[in-house]
Amino acid sequence: MCLAIPGKLIEIREENGLKMGTVDINGALTKACLEYVPEIAVGQYTIVHAGFALKIIDEEEAAESLKLWDELIKNGAFDVDGELPPSQIGGLEK
Amino acid sequence: MKFIDEYRDPARARALLGRIRQVARHDWTIMEICGGQTHSILRNGIDQLLPPNVRLVHGPGCPVCVTPLETIDRALCIAAMPETIFTSFGDMLRVPGSGKDLFMARSEGADVRIVFSPLEALQIARDNPEKEVVFLAVGFETTAPANAMAVHQAAREGLGNFSELVSQVMVPPAMRAILSSPDNRVRGFLAAGHVCAVMGYEEYEPVAEEFGVPVVPTGFEPVDLLDGILKTVELLETGKSGVVNAYGRVVSREGNPQARKVMQEVFEVADRPWRGIGVIPQSGLVLREAYARFDAEKRFDVGHIAPQESPLCKSGEVLQGHLKPSDCPAFGRECTPQNPLGATMVSSEGACAAYFRYHRNSV
Numbered sequence: 001m002c003l004a005i006p007g008k009l010i011e012i013r014e015e016n017g018l019k020m021g022t023v024d025i026n027g028a029l030t031k032a033c034l035e036y037v038p039e040i041a042v043g044q045y046t047i048v049h050a051g052f053a054l055k056i057i058d059e060e061e062a063a064e065s066l067k068l069w070d071e072l073i074k075n076g077a078f079d080v081d082g083e084l085p086p087s088q089i090g091g092l093e094k
Numbered sequence: 095m096k097f098i099d100e101y102r103d104p105a106r107a108r109a110l111l112g113r114i115r116q117v118a119r120h121d122w123t124i125m126e127i128c129g130g131q132t133h134s135i136l137r138n139g140i141d142q143l144l145p146p147n148v149r150l151v152h153g154p155g156c157p158v159c160v161t162p163l164e165t166i167d168r169a170l171c172i173a174a175m176p177e178t179i180f181t182s183f184g185d186m187l188r189v190p191g192s193g194k195d196l197f198m199a200r201s202e203g204a205d206v207r208i209v210f211s212p213l214e215a216l217q218i219a220r221d222n223p224e225k226e227v228v229f230l231a232v233g234f235e236t237t238a239p240a241n242a243m244a245v246h247q248a249a250r251e252g253l254g255n256f257s258e259l260v261s262q263v264m265v266p267p268a269m270r271a272i273l274s275s276p277d278n279r280v281r282g283f284l285a286a287g288h289v290c291a292v293m294g295y296e297e298y299e300p301v302a303e304e305f306g307v308p309v310v311p312t313g314f315e316p317v318d319l320l321d322g323i324l325k326t327v328e329l330l331e332t333g334k335s336g337v338v339n340a341y342g343r344v345v346s347r348e349g350n351p352q353a354r355k356v357m358q359e360v361f362e363v364a365d366r367p368w369r370g371i372g373v374i375p376q377s378g379l380v381l382r383e384a385y386a387r388f389d390a391e392k393r394f395d396v397g398h399i400a401p402q403e404s405p406l407c408k409s410g411e412v413l414q415g416h417l418k419p420s421d422c423p424a425f426g427r428e429c430t431p432q433n434p435l436g437a438t439m440v441s442s443e444g445a446c447a448a449y450f451r452y453h454r455n456s457v
Binding site for chain 2: 002003004006008016017018026031033035036037038045047049050051052054055057058059061062064065066069070072073
């Protein structure tokens, strides 16, 4: 139930006195209430849960952790040494 | 898809997994609180990829699972009333009450409708002024802002035919209950990322300090989960407790202040029974007196319904991490998704449902 899906805000409007918007979630257009992210702008990403945008995704934070992980991959620091059992994460098994 | 694909990347998952294997030297039992994370862990096979000394146990973070039997029976009672439209998230419709579930009530003629947002229920109330429209407001702190806003808005518009049957629960009191149990094995927590999106992680700092455990707010994709597990293991191996955030793109220390404000305006904290577990003090949210007219329990006088649970169902032990679903004697026998004894077998976040779906052939 606590799943919240990331999507891109493409439109802001008002309905019944509430700040509402349309969020593009992988091509599916979803209605979301924006009352809890009043500062959001069109083009920003948010997570949507139960018809509400709950947080604007912090793109800088996201880029930073991706960079950190990728540097560690590049340095080979985290190399797994072989015998992984089969997994459902695509391509994770050797 | 941006903010999804990056966190399903096999190279990153592999790297983090390798690092976990390097770092983990001792035996650790870590609990993921959220049932959505349980499903992601099993779906991606993460439990099988971790080194054997890092064990995940599954927590009570499935609002559908912990909604008390009496709430389901009260919902069924209200749904059966004439001139009533009963609305709910889809998850709740298959949850067994003591006699039937909401799907069966619908097949018997009750007007039961699935909504994706409580604001849709509000729209149904606007469109049907001659009918009573009731929304089954279940959820943890992630869902509380949405459920609070529906009531807040109904009050603002003066909608007299809308009410909520509220079953709101909160994570920190459940964590305290688990950590205080004499047979507790949990040494660290993956905190539920979207609960923390709303509440922040400030409230976990005293829990971490008091019980000396790491608490790591974590996301839902495989790379997020592995990063959360790695951060927890790193803290455990270095003898540290405290809160370390593994979901920085969504979680901040203060959470979402606007959402918390409306939650606090509409709801107040109360003692609450959790299905299979019992009453946990100060672990629930109920409507404040100022919003009591939107309380379906009062409006329809169903507060007296108090049924008995099946004695075969061990979901309470599963929800506290004491029992793996597959170790329950009824698992896959008396209890299946088609014929569930408890909500953990039907909810999309229930641990028993996850094991039935992904692990049935390996147990």
